[in-house]
Amino acid sequence: MNKASRLFCPALITPKNAVVKQTEQLSRSQKLLTDLGLIKSGSNGTYQIMPIAQRSLDKLIDLVQSNMQLAGGQKISLPILTPSALWKKTGRLEGDISEFYMVRDRSGKQFLMSPTHEEAITAMLATTSPISYRQLPLRLYQIGPKFRDELKSRFGLMRAKEFLMKDMYSFDVSEETARESYSAVSEAYDRLFQQLEVPFVKVNAATGMMGGSLSHEYHYVSTVGEDSLVQCTSCGFAGNSEVLTTPENCPSCQSSNLNEVRGVEIAHTFLLGDKYSTPLGATFLNTSGKPQSVIMGCYGIGITRVIAAALEVFSSEQELQWPKLLAPFDVCLIGPKQGSKEQQPAEVIENELLNSVGQLCGPQELLHDDRKDLTIGKRLLEAKRLGHPLTIVVGGKAIQQDSPKLEVHFNGGDKLELDLSETLKLVAEHSRHKKDLLLGNFKKEDGAKKSQAVGHQL
Structure with missing residues (x-):
């Protein structure tokens, strides 16, 4: 049994009549989690998770894992450090990499502290013994830290430089079966977010630097959200403003009842095609015994962000309110x-x-x-x-x-x-x-x- 007298919960104590200077804009969840001693700032953009919040985090991890396994996922662990040479092969090193942490080992070899693992997992598959078409589809996922040197890290766990993420990668023999994988994982995402009972919207999204032919985002609607969404009050349709440029009518029901809302992105899915498999040589042996590039998808969930964003939606200014399955x-x-x-x-x-x-x-x-x-x-x-x-x-x-x-x-x-x-x-x-x-x-x-x-x- 858990005893409150034994819990390590280093709440912030503000002396009476003290004048507190606010140096940054705080979100509701960030202020409550910090004041109550559930998280502590380690440095700008990094956070230490205290025991009570860790309980909630562990519950979300268990819930995510059960849904990924229902979608046919197998858990793996990949190194945090990814050789930058892999990113050069896929062309992503030539893009805007200002948000990425780059480090060198003592021999001068350059690595990324991975913000995502498309290159790493594709290269892993490419260096594995020839894979038969019979072994596909393959859906591999991990849960671990990711790193982005955010220019404006803010709102606590919602926009941090180090964060916990679930990333899954699917490998298929064709575009058709890749879409089946995409549907299976998307259904698992829908189920997960329904289990959490926090209202969410699923929107068509731009593929951006990830590439591919299809992409969806999952958002919690919140005033502190960084994404602009267009939402129809008649049928519930929602879309990212990046994709829906100044629509006058709803693309789904043609209603003119459209509102612009702010969203916190909590998950993202992509159908990647062979964007990574071809340059990195990730192939399988087809029915003729010849090598053929695997068709990929990738699927992310911001674990720590889900916790913070759910609390942002549910909580009052004075009291936390958790999704039932995540309450510590x-x-x-x-x-x-x-x-x-x-x-x-x-x-x-x-x-x-x-x-x-x-x-x-x-x-x-x-x-x-x-x-x-x-x-x-x-x-x-x-x-x-x-x-x-x-x-x-x-x-x-x-x-x-x-x-x-x-x-x-x-x-x-x-x-x-x-x-x-x-x-x-x-x-x-x-x-x-x-x-x-x-x-x-x-x-x-x-x-x-x-x-x-x-x-x-x-």
Whole structure:
């Protein structure tokens, strides 16, 4: 069981009457995560993840991995350092590389601290023993750090110089089967973002420096977003303004009800063709036994960015609010204050709850705020700011003779006074809902409304 007294959570303490000089524009998520001690700035554009936020990060990683495996993905790990010679072969070294970190080893050989791994994984395949068409499609993914020397790193984890990313690469025998891979991974992305229950939009996008013939972006709509999107309020269609240049009517339903909104890009998919496989010599043996270039796709998700952007969408100025599947803990249990008149009898109920709630949601999902030197009010205020989905308070009302009640506080402000059995029923319902989300048991129409995504012809 997790005890609040043992959690390393170095919250920022601002002295009373202190004048705080704001040197940069802070997003809501960045301020809350920093003030509450969930992340710390390591240097300009880099962040240290503290234990509570790491729990959320690990949950997202597990969720992403389960969806990638359902899409036929196999996990690998590639070196962070990629020889710049590979980027020269594909022509990308000749483009704008001002955002990339370049390093040299002691012999003078140049490397990129990889912002992405198309060249690295294609070269890996090219140097593997001849691959037969029977071994394709191949869908390989990894989760690891990426690096970009952002000119304006801002909004905490949303635009950082070092960030965590899931990148998958597909290899197919033809354009037709590559589109099948693209569809399979896209479906996995749709499912993942529906599981998170944060409204998102999926838009046609420009291929940019990545290249290829087809591209889609996934966005959370937020005022701090850096992308300009055009959204139809009639049918839900959305597109990137880079692709939709000054449209007067919706390309999907012809409605004129178009709004411009800001979006935070959280994922991107590309159908690459042979842009990388041909210059790097990544081939397979076709049915005639002759080498032929593999057809590729690549698919990224900004892991740390999803966390920050979801909090940006959901949270208030004062309190975090997590997607249910990403909340660091499901339940926070607050017992009576030390030395209070109700301490002894209330602790009997508290201990019963620790056992019963732990069985319902799992002991690792229960946080026991055992800091009884603090008042219930102070602990409750912190629990609300940290955004636990359910906070149960065992106070004076819990030992009333006629009608003992527990206080159950919901993330977002609502409060109920319930007896023990009603409280446990609420915890069970929360756990059931999480299991349904993990299994993908949500209504298709609800997912469509949440995503406001449009089915594109691939």
